[in-house]
Amino acid sequence: MELTHRLELFPECSVSLLLFNRLKNAAALRKKAMEGSIEGALINPAMIVDPFQVLVAANKAVHLHKIGKMKTRTLYAEIIFSLSPNNNISDAFKKFGISDSDTAVLIVLVVDGEKTVNLKDIASQVEGQQVSLDELPQLTDTAKVKKVFTPQEEKIGTLLDSVVCRMSAKDVL
Amino acid sequence: GAREVRAFPSGAPEDCRRGAGRACALCRWVSVMAAAGAEAGGARIAVAGAGPGAAGPVGDGATGPAVAEATATGPAVTECEAEAGAAGPVAAEAPPPPLPGLQLVKQGAEAHVYRGLFLGRAAVAKLRVPKRYRHPALEERLSRRRTAQEVRSLLRCRRAGIPAPVVYFVDYVTNSIYLEDIVDSITVQVHISSVQQSGNDTSSLLALGEKMGELLARMHDEDLIHGDLTTSNILLRPPVEKLDLVLIDFGLSFISGLPEDKGVDLYVLEKAFLSTHPDTETMFKALLKTYAATSKKSGPVIKKLDEVRLRGRKRSMIG
Numbered sequence: 001m002e003l004t005h006r007l008e009l010f011p012e013c014s015v016s017l018l019l020f021n022r023l024k025n026a027a028a029l030r031k032k033a034m035e036g037s038i039e040g041a042l043i044n045p046a047m048i049v050d051p052f053q054v055l056v057a058a059n060k061a062v063h064l065h066k067i068g069k070m071k072t073r074t075l076y077a078e079i080i081f082s083l084s085p086n087n088n089i090s091d092a093f094k095k096f097g098i099s100d101s102d103t104a105v106l107i108v109l110v111v112d113g114e115k116t117v118n119l120k121d122i123a124s125q126v127e128g129q130q131v132s133l134d135e136l137p138q139l140t141d142t143a144k145v146k147k148v149f150t151p152q153e154e155k156i157g158t159l160l161d162s163v164v165c166r167m168s169a170k171d172v173l
Numbered sequence: 174g175a176r177e178v179r180a181f182p183s184g185a186p187e188d189c190r191r192g193a194g195r196a197c198a199l200c201r202w203v204s205v206m207a208a209a210g211a212e213a214g215g216a217r218i219a220v221a222g223a224g225p226g227a228a229g230p231v232g233d234g235a236t237g238p239a240v241a242e243a244t245a246t247g248p249a250v251t252e253c254e255a256e257a258g259a260a261g262p263v264a265a266e267a268p269p270p271p272l273p274g275l276q277l278v279k280q281g282a283e284a285h286v287y288r289g290l291f292l293g294r295a296a297v298a299k300l301r302v303p304k305r306y307r308h309p310a311l312e313e314r315l316s317r318r319r320t321a322q323e324v325r326s327l328l329r330c331r332r333a334g335i336p337a338p339v340v341y342f343v344d345y346v347t348n349s350i351y352l353e354d355i356v357d358s359i360t361v362q363v364h365i366s367s368v369q370q371s372g373n374d375t376s377s378l379l380a381l382g383e384k385m386g387e388l389l390a391r392m393h394d395e396d397l398i399h400g401d402l403t404t405s406n407i408l409l410r411p412p413v414e415k416l417d418l419v420l421i422d423f424g425l426s427f428i429s430g431l432p433e434d435k436g437v438d439l440y441v442l443e444k445a446f447l448s449t450h451p452d453t454e455t456m457f458k459a460l461l462k463t464y465a466a467t468s469k470k471s472g473p474v475i476k477k478l479d480e481v482r483l484r485g486r487k488r489s490m491i492g
Binding site for chain 1: 271272273289290291292293294321324325327328331332333334335336337339340341342343344345346353
């Protein structure tokens with residue numbers, strides 16, 4: 001149901017993506033995330049076109065975390081920040097983090113080393129139905145994504161291509 | 174495991190990048206070594222440092238007294254290295270990334286290129302080769318600048334609708350870039366050679382030349398100079414008949430609006446073309462014609478190209 005990927009460049013780290021629909025306690029979850037009592041990044045699935053986009057953000061966040069050069073304070077905050085095409089942290093949270101009115105949430109967990117993934121623990125805190133990542137495209141708001149990323153390169157690649165390129169190259173600008 | 178070997182420059186303590194003017198143990202030691210003439214003798218000293226390929230015991234290339242000195246100041250050196258933390262020496266070559274399906278594609282002058290799967294997608298990893306003859310500070314700066322320029326150019330290309338690989342991840346520590354692998358593509362170089370060899374329809378090459386001209390015109394109109402235009406830096410996506418081109422290798426690229434720079438860019442391509450592929454003069458002519466027709470600023474560029482041609486090697490400068 002969930003998607004787990006071991007990061008090639010950081011073999012001890014594995015990233016897990018969980019998707020929940022019919023969410024009822026978005027506000028409570030957001031509060032918990034802000035307090036730091038949830039072990040995971042809570043992402044607005046409407047802004048995600050493909051799990052690859054999240055993996056790229058997670059990979060970058062883990063890299064920066066390992067070299068101590070994160071721009072935010074926690075790994076999970078850094079994942080959300082990495083999803084944004086610009087360097088404004090609060091803007092990133094507003095656009096890519098969950099808001100109180102959301103009805104779906106994508107949760108990202110990063111597990112380092114031997115720790116077992118505590119998916120059930122996370123799932124129990126969410127008042128919603130866990131669904132497969134295959135349902136992600138149905139939740140994507142393509143118009144909203146295009147508005148944020150303003151891709152001009154429709155003919156040379158997919159929307160995912162332009163999104164990922166912007167994410168990865170943003171700190172060179 | 175590999176040993177991290179480092180040749181120390183005979184720089185003054187002020188040159189130390191670990192804090193301006195701070196005469197750290199390492200730099201003081203360097204001056205001592207230089208004075209002792211050990212450096213002139215090319216003594217190489219292994220240092221226990223952070224990162225991959227971290228050192229073991231002191232290298233066997235060092236002379237007797239040098240070894241003793243090294244071990245004596247060992248703890249101080251390690252301490253200094255540890256202080257430097259992430260911004261440690263870029264001496265050891267980065268090991269190949271542990272990507273599944275990894276294979277070495279090319280060993281260029283600037284970087285080793287590998288293919289493999291990255292986050293589940295076919296990717297190309299460009300790992301920069303550190304040039305040990307350079308001063309480490311320069312090496313670091315140059316490496317970082319080239320990487321940044323490459324990434325910036327790739328992004329600029331894509332934003333302008335010019336086909337170039339997607340950037341997946343940039344590691345500013347090792348100055349490595351992970352980008353999209355254009356699967357089953359062939360270089361224009363290989364394509365031209367195979368068409369010529371099979372004696373087939375060479376008129377298709379004219380169409381290819383026109384496509385290239387159009388692509389380069391659009392790139393130059395964005396004031397983007399490739400810097401290393403050759404037929405092996407332009408890819409053809411499958412199926413080849415579609416003439417779907419992709420530009421790669423922007424390691425030497427830069428931004429410039431000057432007709433001179435654009436003219437030189439074209440000249441580099443022309444030289445590469447005519448030297449690698451015989452009997453392609455008509456093809457290149459078609460390329461230039463389409464370039465002139467597509468680019469809005471082509472007039473001065475073509476003029477400069479003619480000037481640059483006259484400038485080259487074995488050209489008479491009389492008149």
